[in-house]
Amino acid sequence: MSTITGMNHVALNCHGKKEMDEVIDFYCNVLGFRKTAGCYVDGLGNMAMIDTGTGTIELWDNAEQKRGDGVIGHLALTVESADEAVELFRKEGLPIDSEPADLVLDTKPKMNIRVAFVRGKAGESIEIFQER
Template identity: 45%
Template sequence: MSLIKGLHHAALRCCGKAEMDSVIEFYCRVLGMKRLRTWGEGNQAGSMLDTGNGVIELFSDAEPGRRPEQVDHIALATDKVDERVAACVKEGLAVTMVPTDIVVPSEIPYALRIAFVQGKAGEIIEFFHER
């Protein structure tokens, strides 16, 4: 029996409340997530967004000058990789890997369509579709 039930959340530190609000607005409006809860004020603010089967937790207290890619990447499951990337491009986000079909040569070949963009706080977002 596994002691782990699944991934609960990935955390992302934003440089201030304004950046955090921009990240929340993007994830909710463009990617369709829902805000679960918000707390605190200014550089002590936080929020949780519902991904559908996990949570992205945001904090507003990152140090200015923090490096992008603090989290290696956040993989979001979707049936519409190309459409999600197009929505991100419309928002001005940089595409770091265009939508691509791959097969991971595991015991049972794992066919995927994936793409990567850089998010509003420097995070890398992967759109991930199991074929």
């Protein structure tokens, strides 16, 4: 059985809080999705989660510059064990950008997670996301 159980979210990095608020307004008030979480993460900026009904969009207000078309921050995979998932990438010889670490997101309710970041075959950033 695979430790990877599916897609968790796709992250978009907004250029500042104003753009992030506009993105939230669009996804929630125009498309009808629902904001389910929001908090400030020390060193990373403001974060919000939008439930689309079949997946989640994670927003950050920390983009350094405007992005080109088709650019996402990262995709996140839901896993049973972050440590085991990272080993799958390591065995493939793929780069491990950050080893598994435990975090508590100051959302309502608080979210206990274990995450790591790895690189896929096309150089894409993949977050390994384990809820605890």
